Amino acid sequence: MSEPSEIQTTKQSPLHSLHCERGAKFAPFAGFELPLSFEGIISEHIATRSSAGLFDVSHMGILDLVPKPGISLHTVIDSLELVTPASIQDLEVSHLRYALLTNNQGGVIDDLIVTRSDTQLRLVLNASRVESDLLCIQTALSDFANIDIREDLAQVALQGPKAATVLSGFDSRITDLTFMTSGQFSLDGVDCVISRSGYTGEDGFELIVPAEDALKLAETLLLDETVSPCGLGARDSLRLEAGLCLYGHELDETITPVEARLGWTIPRRRRDEPTFAGSEVILAQFSDGTDRTRVGISSLTKRPIREGTTLRTDKGIEVGVVTSGGFGPTCDRPVAMGYVDPVLSDSKSTLLAEVRGKEVPCQISTLPFVPHNYSRN
Numbered sequence: 001m002s003e004p005s006e007i008q009t010t011k012q013s014p015l016h017s018l019h020c021e022r023g024a025k026f027a028p029f030a031g032f033e034l035p036l037s038f039e040g041i042i043s044e045h046i047a048t049r050s051s052a053g054l055f056d057v058s059h060m061g062i063l064d065l066v067p068k069p070g071i072s073l074h075t076v077i078d079s080l081e082l083v084t085p086a087s088i089q090d091l092e093v094s095h096l097r098y099a100l101l102t103n104n105q106g107g108v109i110d111d112l113i114v115t116r117s118d119t120q121l122r123l124v125l126n127a128s129r130v131e132s133d134l135l136c137i138q139t140a141l142s143d144f145a146n147i148d149i150r151e152d153l154a155q156v157a158l159q160g161p162k163a164a165t166v167l168s169g170f171d172s173r174i175t176d177l178t179f180m181t182s183g184q185f186s187l188d189g190v191d192c193v194i195s196r197s198g199y200t201g202e203d204g205f206e207l208i209v210p211a212e213d214a215l216k217l218a219e220t221l222l223l224d225e226t227v228s229p230c231g232l233g234a235r236d237s238l239r240l241e242a243g244l245c246l247y248g249h250e251l252d253e254t255i256t257p258v259e260a261r262l263g264w265t266i267p268r269r270r271r272d273e274p275t276f277a278g279s280e281v282i283l284a285q286f287s288d289g290t291d292r293t294r295v296g297i298s299s300l301t302k303r304p305i306r307e308g309t310t311l312r313t314d315k316g317i318e319v320g321v322v323t324s325g326g327f328g329p330t331c332d333r334p335v336a337m338g339y340v341d342p343v344l345s346d347s348k349s350t351l352l353a354e355v356r357g358k359e360v361p362c363q364i365s366t367l368p369f370v371p372h373n374y375s376r377n
Contacts, residue, residue: 013058014154014214017086021062030127032059041233045329048200048238049370052160053230054221057199057206058214061125062150065141076121076145083109083140085257085276091116096180096195100257100265101136106281107253108260111138112243115182115195123154126247130337131206154214159204159238162226167205169224179374190217198264199235201242202370213251239336241328243296243367249307249323250337252293259339260283261294261367283295292339296365299321299334303360305353310339311340311362312352322353329369340364344375 011032019026024035034056037044047053048170067076077363086099093116101109110129115122130149137147148254158166163321167174170187173196177183182195190213209217221227236246244286245251250260256278257263263286270276274283299305311320320340328335342363344351352359 005347011059013056014211015056015058015218016217018218018293019056019229020371024229029232030059032127034059034376035229037231037233038229041231041237042267042327042329044228044230045237045248047163047228048160048202048230048234049330050161052158052166052204052224052227053200053234054218055159055230055235057157058154058220058292059127060155061123061127061130062155063125063134063137064121064148064150064313065121065123065137065145066119067145068149070142071144073119073121076141079141079144080114080121080137082272082275082280083136083277084114085270085274085279085282086114087123087141087267088116089269092159093118094182096197098180098265099249100262102257102276102282103134103136103159103253104135104277105253106253106256106285108247108255108257108279109133109253111251113197113261129247152211153208153209155208156204156218156221157198157200157204157206158221159198159202159230159338161199161203163204164203164375166221166224166227167335175274177205177375179203181377187196187217188220190220192217194373196375199244199310199312200238201244201368201370201374202238205372236324237326237329240324240326240337241330241368241370242372243337243369245294246324255339256282256285256290257337259290259292259294290342292320293345294367295320295321295338295340295345296369297325297336297338297353298363298369299316299336299353300361300363302334303358304334305336305355305360305362309336309338309353309355311338312354314350314352319351319356328369335365335369336362337367 027036086161114122309322322338326338
């Protein structure tokens with residue numbers, strides 16, 4: 001999803017007081033003061049993989065696209081498809097879709113989640129990209145849709161193999177949801193829109209609630225001893241092991257969906273009817289290839305390889321760069337993602353990364369590092 005940004009005015013989430021009570025260590029993230037960790041990044045990472053972790057994701061932007069009087073939802077969808085290569089026309093009611101906004105050069109403005117209801121579309125955006133996204137969306141849709149920025153809502157994510165069991169204690173129907181579907185439920189008197197989705201690679205749920213009810217909901221979920229409060233640090237290490245892109249690292253306005261290995265977000269219909277921004281560049285890359293491609297990278301030592309590290313062959317030829325890197329607690333070794341020459345992308349070739357003046361051997365690895373555990377059935 002999106003990297004932190006340095007912004008002068010820092011916002012606080014509706015759960016800030018709870019984070020303080022729980023002893024959170026805070027960090028600035030996309031203009032918000034959010035918990036980096038509580039008990040520790042590794043323990044929170046492991047808790048999410050083995051049980052359930054609760055994450056505050058209230059910093060994410062939420063936009064509702066509501067058709068203007070006399071305008072159909074179909075028209076709104078057609079207009080949105082001018083700025084995304086995803087197929088929204090065939091998105092079913094109460095289903096979610098991962099989508100990219102693209103510019104005229106084929107670069108990615110943002111990656112986001114689109115949910116369809118009977119009457120509108122809801123977009124969940126990276127916090128650091130809300131302004132850029134708004135400009136893009138307003139240009140395409142302002143004549144057809146009212147664009148409602150939902151600052152009255154908050155969002156939490158309950159992730160991990162025991163998340164479904166926790167939520168089923170409130171309403172057994174929640175477990176009927178499958179990956180990338182949603183529904184409306186009440187948890188202990190709090191009305192929620194719950195989707196089976198997340199950013200960890202684990203089975204899990206994201207819950208959107210009125211901001212004034214977020215604290216009650218979080219406190220209620222944390223009463224379950226299987227649920228651990230988790231911060232941004234664990235969220236990042238989990239998504240890295242899962243091979244999921246982070247905006248500002250694996251994605252930006254100069255990187256195309258094809259280079260990022262996200263061509264699967266562009267179905268055949270959109271390739272055959274290329275009305276979306278940047279289609280000429282993107283479609284040419286499907287047929288002609290690219291100069292770089294996203295890959296997994298494993299350090300062959302215990303030394304982590306961090307963002308910005310240059311990758312070279314044993315002959316000193318520069319062939320790529322690391323975009324994210326750190327220790328993978330589940331893998332029990334340093335892992336990273338980056339971009340390399342496509343010739344190297346499917347090999348097990350050993351490369352050299354310069355870390356603090358020393359050459360660290362590393363190897364191209366298949367993504368994800370840890371298999372996804374989504375509930376698809």
